[in-house]
Structures are given as C-alpha cells and as structure tokens.
Amino acid sequence: MQGNGKIGASVMVAMASLMAGIGAVPVSARPVTLPALFPAPASIDLGTGHITLGTSVALVVAPGTDPETVALVRQILTNAGIETITTATRLSSKPDRPNIVLGTGDTAVVRDALARSNATLEAHAEGYTIASAAAGAGIVTLAGHDADGLFHAVQTFRQLAGRPDFPVLVIRDHPAMPIRGTIEGFYGAPWSMADRTKHLDFLATVKANTYVYSPKDDPYARDRWREAYPAATLSSLGTLAKTARRNHVDFVYAVSPGPSVCFSDPADVQALERKFDALRAIGVGSFYVALDDIEYTKWNCERDKTAFGPSSAEAAGVAQAQLLNAVQAGLSTKDPGARALIMVPTEYYDAKETPYKAALRKHLDPRIVVQWTGTDVVPPAISIPDAKAATKAFGRKTLLWDNYPVNDYAQTTGRLLLAPYARREAGLSGELTGILSNPMNQEAPSRPAVTGVAAFGWNDTAYDAERTWHFSARELAGGDERATAALLTFFDTQHMAPTFGSQPWQEQAPRLKAALEAVREALADGDTAARQRAIADLTARADAFATAPDIIRAGTIEPGFAVQSRPWLDAMQRWGRALQLTAAGLDAANRGSGAADRYFADAKRLASDAAAIKTISGATRFDGPIKIADGILDRFVADAPTLIAVGPSDRGEATTTR
Template sequence: EALFLIEEILGTRVRPSSSASLVIHEGVEDIRLPSKEAYSLEVLPKERRIDLHVSSSRALLYALETIRQLSSPNDGGLRIPEAKVLDWPLFQFRGVVEGFYYDPWSWNQRREVIRKLSLFKMNSYIYAPKHDPYHRERWRERYPEGWITEFGKLVSTCKRWHVDFFFALSPGLSVIYSSREDEELILRKFLEMAEIGANGFCLFLDDIPEKLAHSEDLERYSSLAEAQADLVNRILRRLRKEVPGAKMMFCPTRYAGTDLGSYFEELCRLMDEEVLIMWTGPQVCSKRITVDDAKNLEKEAGDRLVIWDNYPVNDYARNRLNLGPLKGRDPRLYKLIRGVFSNPMNEPYASLLPLATFADYLWNPESYDPADSWNRALKLLYGNCSEPVAFLSRQLGSSILWPEEPEELRILRKLADNPEENEELSNYFSKLSSLKEKLEACGGKVLDLLEEASAYLTKLHLYGEAGLKLLRLSEERGERAFERWVEFLGLLISAEDIREAAGEVPHFDERGWRISGRRFLCEALLDASREIFRRKGWPSLLLLPYSTIRYQVDGCSPWHMIDGRLDTSYMTTRKVRSGDVVGVDLGDSLQINSVRIEGGREGQRESIRGMLQYSTDGNYWRDLAEVRTPVFEVRFSDLRARYLRVLSEATEKPVSISLFQVQTVPYSVKASKGSKTTPYCLIDGRLDTYFEIRRAEPGDWVLIDLGEYKWVEGVLIFQDPTYFARDLRILGSDDGKRFKSFGRVRRIVQGVKISEELRYLKLEVLREQGLARIYQVQIT
C-alpha cells in the first residue's frame, strides 16, 4: 500500500537503487499524539532522506500529500526543500454529503471526487443524492444489479483512498415508523451495502412534513421525534449484530436554526447516544456559524453534533456557480462539533475549488484564512492555469452566500464617464472574450471545469465582444457607428439570453429563496451606450429589464418583453411564486404616459398577475393598478418614475410575457399594415427596438401623430444596416389629410430637414422589398 500511495501521490516510481530514501515509521506512540490521522515528517537534504512518522495508513497518505505540495519536479524525480512538519486535524469528520436535488453525479465523477477529497485530507463521503429514485421516492425498491456493481466500485475507491463511505436512505415521505415491514426494507437496503464493504449508514428525514401522517404511528407515538428515534434505534441495534463497527448518522426533520424546540430535545434524549445528528447552522444555507449558534444544540446533542454545510451547493440556484472559498465559520467550532460535511454543487469539478478550502478549514480552523486557502487551492488544482480560473470566479461574483464585487469593476466604472477606447478597458473586454479559449489551451487540468462552466464562459465571451464593439462605436460616426451599435446589441442580447448568471454579483434572500443580482457588466455597457448616444445627439433611452422568477428559458430572457416584438417572449421554466417581481429600470426618472403588458402563448403559459408598482429610487414602491388580464394597459396623466414592476401573485404555470411596454413619449403611431412589432417602437426614444414592415410595398405608410401642432426642425431616421427601406418618402401635414413631401431617405442613418409647424409626420414606402426595419424616427 505504501508503494501504491507513493507512486500515485508523488507521481514517481520507487527505485531500490535510488540515492535518496524515504523512511516510514508506523505507530502513534512515535509522535505522542492522540490521533489516528497524525503524522510528522522531516526532510533532511544533506542526508538525502525523508523521515515519516505516521499513526495509520491514512496518516501516511496525508504525509505524502504534504510532501507533494512541498516538492517540485527535478530531472524525473522530486526536489524537496528542508522541512519539519508535525500535523493532525482538529475536526474528526471532514467530508462531503452528495445530498443535493436534481442531477446527481455520475459514478465516474464520484470516484474522481473521492480521490481528490483524500488528497485534500478529507476523510468521509456520504451518498445521498435526492434524485436517486431508490434513495428517496422509491426507497422500498432494491437497487438494480448494475447499481450494486457501481456501489461496489465506489466503496473500493473509498477504501483505497482512505475515505469512509456512508450510505444514506431518505424514506421520510412515505415511511411508517412503527412498521416492521418498513424496518426490514430499510435494513435490507443497508445490508446490501454492508455486503460490498460499507459500514457507515445514514437515515435522512429532512424536507418532509413535520407531523405524523399514518394512523399506525399516531396510535403508537406521541410525537414525530419519538417515532423517528424509535426507528433509528431499532435499525442501529440490528446493524450492530450484522455489521462490525457499524456507524449511524441522522438528519432530523428540523435541521436549521439555533433553537429547534422540543422536537430536537426529545430526539436527542431518546436516540442512541452513538448516532451522529446533523444540523445546517442558523439557516438552511448559513452565511455564519458561530460557537454561540451551536451551544444550545450542543447542550442537547452532546458530542454527537455534525454540520451539514450547505455550501457550495447550488440546487436552489441552478444558473449559478459557487467558486469562492468557505467563509463565516467560527475557528472554535471544532470544540463543540464532531465534524462538517459540505453539500457540493451538481457540478462536481467546479465544486473542487471551494471543497479544497473546506478541507483547509476542517484540518486547522484556528489558522484558516479564506483568501490564502483559496489561492493555494487554485495552485493545487490548476497550476499555471490558476489566473484564468480566478478571473472566471470574479466575473461570477465569487459565491451566492459571500458575494464579492470583482476587482475589474474599478475599470468598468470608467466606461460610462469615458467610453472612448482605452487600453485598460480594451484589455478587460479582450480578457472576457478570450477566457474560454485560454482555458481550453490549459488542457487536462481544467477541461472538466471547462465543460461545466461552458455556458458561463460563452456568456462572458459575448459580453467581452460587445464591450469591444462599444469601444469602437464611440470612435465611429454616422452609419458606421450605427452599424457597430446593431452588432453590439446582437451580442448583448445573445449574452442575456443565456440563463446562466455571469457578469453579476448575486444577492440572496433566504426568507423567500430569491436571488437577484447587480448585473455589473450589462449595466456598465448600457450606461456607456447612453453616454455615447448623448454625445452623438442620438436617442439615449435604454431600458434594463429584470425578474426574480426562476428560471428563464434559454433564448427567452426578459429582454424579449421590452424588444417591441409580439412574436418573442420572456418565458420561465418555473411557475411564479407570490412576491416574485418582473420589471424595468428606465435609467432615469421620466414622465410615464402609459404601460402595456401582454401575456404570451395563451393556454401553455400564464400571463403575469399582480400589482403594477412604481418607484423613483428602487427602494420605496407605490401601487398603481392591478394586473389581471392577459392584455393589460393603463394610462397616466401625471406620473414620473424610474422603475416599474409587477409584484406578482402565484401561478400554476410558468409565465410568458411578450410585451412590457412603457410609453414615455406623448405621440401616437399607426401603420397601414399589421406587424409583429409595435409601431410605438418608431418613436420610443430607444435604439434597441425597431418597427418591422414585412413584404413592404409602394404605398405602405406609418403615420405619427404629435398630438398638437409643433415646430419640427427635422427628422433623423435610423434603419437596420441589412434590412433598411431603400426608398422612403418623408411627408408632413397639419390636418392628417393633405401632406407635403420634405424629402426621401435611402440610407441607414439619414436626416431630412423640415423647418415647419406640423401635427402629423408620415413615412411612405416607395420601393417594394421583402423586409424593412426602422429603429427610430428622431424628431427635432
């Protein structure tokens, strides 16, 4: 075993003729430490010898991993500096509980992660994926033969790498606690695992109703705690007879908080004293866990308390990655807590980076520093590719529980004030654009992470390309500048259409299980666009849509409710919860004339229902009108606001919104033929929407009513660089009947001088063509 570990961990073959020696002394008495995981090592360069004192085979593995981290390659061998180390862990149980919802890890991924856990000096793994059907929903059924074979390989991997394997069952949705039959079924499942070498077992009764449900149990037990303790005790008694060294762990139904009431007190009093009891901290996903938090529970549980730590798990936020380090854990917790099990992400390889910091904390919490640990973990996992992985983490906001603004935000803040191309901004956007390519070039060390983060990297690439376009746009003029804008807009919306959150600092509200975020990349790009447009004298209104509903359908982001198109929609994959919001940020406080909201795909998805609200600052909100119908419109005579939103009611289906149109211009528009876009897009003051004419024919027209006689100096027409009307006549009228021609438009961006008092403006098509898109008629 020593030879295997040396060759696997140090990556060098053991040769009898070698001039250097590794001397292993086994036995805890050699180093006088009361730990089976303790080791000491001394590197003696002059004697070309390393002395190891280890208390167990597991301690040998840990010692060799320390040597690996101290060493560097040297002519087919290793160069190791002089060193003297005496080390042991402070937490007894240091591990991972694969306990998340949705897609479980594959068998191969589990084996790879277990090997990494061992090298991180973690010692436990709990198998408990919620969406293994035989673990929870169909727990009474036996595992198929193929599954048992895979479990056997998994247990063998754990043994080889000195990681304790725990098998968990979660029968709480249907178990009858008093039933002998259910007891036998649970025991049968556990004994199947014992036959392939497992001796660690868990009963998880989390996320189930807090009341007894079956008549048999109501007759026999006075409380849920009594029923659960009785079942666990019966199972454990029988396991002890069948499985040498059997260990049991239990996750209670109430598992979060600092006072779990009589339920927890009774559970601890009645349950066998050797059963470890799990707790997630003061919250389900706890930002901080202190000694004071644990004291009340430790008084009742004694030395049986272990933490189920819900970080870096992301099953409640499947469009985010948590790559940042563990934070907020009291360095003294080991004095009250037997161990900690991290609940990782559905993405196993992305989980490794935060798990490595968990391992550092669990080994020596008193000297744990999150930033130092994270930097070491980056180097350990990714070597020379550490920097691009760290850059990726920063662009994702680090983590949901402990979000951090990226250091690059300092650069982005310059963009709105000075949107001209400059080296620092150009380098940042280029770095975003090339990040995926750079990680691909790293090869094996990051390929697995690359696959899991692919959508995030694609989104950052699109943001980067958009940023580069914007920098060039600021230097361009006329048609060329507008062509750049349309290219930029396509990249920005393509990025926003990817549901994974990147370029965003998350904000998590556990009370409502809602995650919002500061979209620093999108916001900076829009702010800079507004400033560029102001400098060019172009329309500068740009809306930022937002939503707290989980999750958008790929390609159907909130942008599609403000794009003016009736054939696109913002669509979600989850039904709306009460209190979710959908809204828009106008960028500044403006006069609001009307709001129109249209639901999409009737019969398949529901339109939003709730209360339309407004705010000038985003903090204080006032009600405007109830939204009850699939097509809703309300007009205002005196309303100024920057933010508009619908505070929603719960729905039974996912939502679809094809239009969330805020009218800030007091003009009206109508067209001679129908369109998949709203005519208001022509005059909405925005260059990110357009009015589309399909099969444009001579005589087709659009009429703009200014509402009253106005002096019109001229108009500036913005058209799509590809689908522009090749010949448009611009006409004006004071009565809407007799029109005077002021000129023709044949270019992408072209102005026409008017210098008259008018009420009506008319755009008339003079040449037949398949498609024409007019972005804006800017009236001066």
C-alpha cells in the first residue's frame, strides 16, 4: 500500500506538471493561426512562432515618416498595453525588446528590416508590407510603398496588435480599386460638421481614401452655387479638409450647378472656377460637378439654344461636355498634378445606348471620371457584364455610385438599412475605377454598410459580406462581445434593402424569421417536449431581443450610433417586450392555462405602441412610423394566439404581466 501511495503521488505530480504545461504553452510552441483582417489583405503568408509585445517596445522610425502616422502607432501600442515606448533611428542587431519599424520602402532602415524578415516591399500605389520576424525579442516592420500605404499598414497593425501575441507572418497588400469611400449625396438633413469629422476618422480605419462633399441641401453647392460661402462655413470646410488629409482621405468638393447653369456662358465657367478657387485656398484639391436630377431637355438660357440648337438629350450631352472640359482644363492649368475632375451625368443609371450617352462619350475629356449608379438608381445587384456595358456606354471605366445604404427615398421610410453589403460580383475591380457609397442621413448607422463597401473596393475577390458585417458590429461595440451580439440582433431587424420597385434586394430579418418559423413548425408538428423546447428557446430569444437596446445604448463605442438610432431602439425594446409576452402566452397555452389570453392581449397592446413610434422629425427626407422586422415579428405576434388553443374551462385563471 505504501508503494502504491508513492506511485499515486508521482502520477499526481506528473499530471499536475502536464496540466500546468497545457496552460502555459511556450509562445514559440503555440500554433500560428491565420488572423481575420478587414479589409482582407491581398496575401498573408504565415511563419512559425509569435512575438510577445509585452510592456516595452522600441519604435524605429525612418526619416521622413509622417509624424501623425507615428503618433497613431504610439496610440495603438498604448491601447495594446505597452507601457514604455522608446524611439530609435536604427534597428538593433539583436533586439532586447520588440522593435517596431515604421517607414516607406525607399529608406535604408525599412530595407534592412524587410531583409531580416525575408520580405519585399509591395510595389502598388497605396500598398504596404507588414513583416514580422522572431529574431531576438522580435521585429515587426510596417513598410509602405508610399505614405498612404504606410498609413494603411498601420490600420492593419491596429487589428493585429489587439491579439495576445503577434504572429510571425508577411502581409503584402494593396487596393483593388483606386477610389474607395463615400459620397454625402443624399437629400434631407445633411450631416453636421461633427458627424463628418467622425466619418472621416472612421473611413481611415477601413482603408477608404475618398469622401465627396455633395449634400443636396447645401444651398451654396446647388441652388445658390454662384455665391461665395459665408466665411464661417468656408472655415469649417477647411477644417474638414485638414481632417481628411490627416486620415489620408481625398476630400472632394462637389457643386451642382445643373438647375440654373448656362452651359455656353463664360461667366458661369468663371463662377465655377471662383468656387473651386475658394475651396483650393482652404486646402481642397479635388473637385466634382454633379449634373444629376435635373431637367436636361430644357435650356436654362437662350444663349444655349443659340450655341447648341433646340433642347434635347443629345444637345445636353454636348453642352455638358463643353462646360466640363473647360473646367478640367482650368484645373489642370492651376494644378497640373491635381486629380481628374469627377462628374455624375444626368443619365446616371443603366447602360443603355442613348443620344445623351453617345454625345457625352464623344465629346467629354477622357481624363474626366464619370459616375454611374448601376443598372438602376438602387440596383438589386451589379455584375461584371453590367459594368462592361457601362464602360462601353460612357467610353471609360466608371466610378460606381452605389445607392446603398442611403435612405432618402419613400420606400425607405421608417428604416435604417443595416444589412451586409452584398450582391456585387467579385471581379468588378477589373471594370470600375472605384466605388463610393451614398450613406444614410444617419452617419454612425451607415458604417456597417460602408465598411462592406470599403472592404469590397479594397479586395473584391476575397470579400466576405457576412464576416465583414460581423466585423463592423465588433468595431462599433469596441470589441465587447455582449454589445456585438446586441448590435447583430438589431441589425437583423433592419435587414431589408428596398429598391425603387416593389421587391427588396435583401430580405427582412432572416435570422429572426428562421427562428420564428422553427417555433411555428415545432408547435404544429412536434411532440410535447419539442413544443416546450421551442417555447423555451423563444423565451430566451425574446429576452435577448428586449434587452439589446439597453446594451447598445450602454455599450457601443460610438455614442452617435445610439443617438441616431434612438426611435428604432425604443421601438425594438417595445417589440421585444411584446415578444416576451407572446412567449409567455404560448407557454401558458401549452400548459392549458387561461392566462394565455391576458398575455396575448398585453402583447398586442405593446405591439401597437411600438408600431406608433415615428422617426426623428426632419432627420430624413420622409418621416414615418418606425419599422422593426416588419412582416416577420408583427405577423408572429398577431398569429400567436391562434397557434395553441386553450380549453374554455381554463379561461378564468388569473395572470400577471411580465
């Protein structure tokens, strides 16, 4: 027995050592897993081993590196728990702490660091290489092809630095489309300057590079376009342009002269040039002329009739080309290195051959970028053949103006559009110069869709709509799992994506619909245990649904999301309570209790209250009742009393509300 006791003790000691080892696997022995990064990089090659950043690193900054990019790296390291950040100009031969090397590829220190990781510099514009090597305490190199590429590398580093250990890897990455971002081109209340600032900061995190200022309700950009901006407004636009530069986003100023311009009048060309000169003086270097949503078969002045003949679509194409060519020539003279003028034509959707498109194709300066919204104003899908047809129609690859998630048309009344960015064909980068999303009047709730647009524009062939959608929720939630789950529950209630027609291009509440259909099936076909499980699952789902709004209000990293979504969150909470009461009613009915009637009646009352909540007055172009999983949730709450019959003898039982 004594010997057996010794053997047992030895085994216990050995087992304890083994278990301790399982809990403390050496960093070098742990498997290296492929990190989930958004947008998806062009290539990731995993090595073996990890680098533990610890609490102290050396930041090796190459000469000429943008100080604001360096400051961003410092902020990321601090957020990752680094307490001591020393600065160096040369790479240590054997680092005693992790060395973070930062710079563009034309500097000696970056070339040295890449060589130590057996990596090469990405050769494309806006491209970058991230290479890590486990030599000494470790080297992580952020090497940009150019300053923009280095900034994008830092955004990828931000995601990697949040991991427990930094994997040994080489990332080579660059964008598939040259232009990626948003156009504030909706009708209704424009964004505030504060929202625009937040939006520009957000665009940087998803590697977007373009923001077009084109709110339809800015009078100095449309109805009063010839007039100079008030000094205060001009100063605010200059501040935005500075914010954009800091975020490596091209701030593009758009003017919409179409309702009143006289195309053949040199004075109007000069008025456009004066407008652009004033913006150039405050730091704006890219410009845009919008000719959408105008009457183009009617001249605004007699002079145009003399210059171009009777009004017609073809004559409008000729006249517009003449005006735009003159503006492009003026821009090139004043700034030979400036980006090309962008324009949106009057016929901005479909790719059908027309006299207008033919005239524009024939006469428009080939340098000018043309926007196109796809096969319709709000297209349900866009394919490579669609884009090829547009290339042919306009005589150049187009810049896609994607009217998603914009909610300024009647079919979107009462809706936030929070479904994933989907049904755009992989490979479109071969036929487009870029892609700009037209977001909602609500800036922060626009981010889930815009995150998808930016990720698709960066790497359309590797784009995963669902995973990118989940990533956007995590970003809004600041990485908090509970808040992320609540956001995804909320997103599902706003999943419908309408078109100008009767059929939406994305269905409403697919997750909730599947869950409620499963309950119906279990009640109709299941045995007693199946019914009980279904009702229990429904109760848990209803509880999560009802509590999600408070979690979102308390947990999102971007407070503007909860503020701008306020009536939707209020309505969701009431609908959640109605669903809780519905689940209680089904449970009572399943037990043969007459309490079911009271539960169902209370659910109906709460559902009516929820359906009466309206949008924030003036926030969107069309005010109206809030929609929450409409056609799915409301139908289930209404149908629930008919799903299980309760015997007449049980009708008198008392109940309490939840």
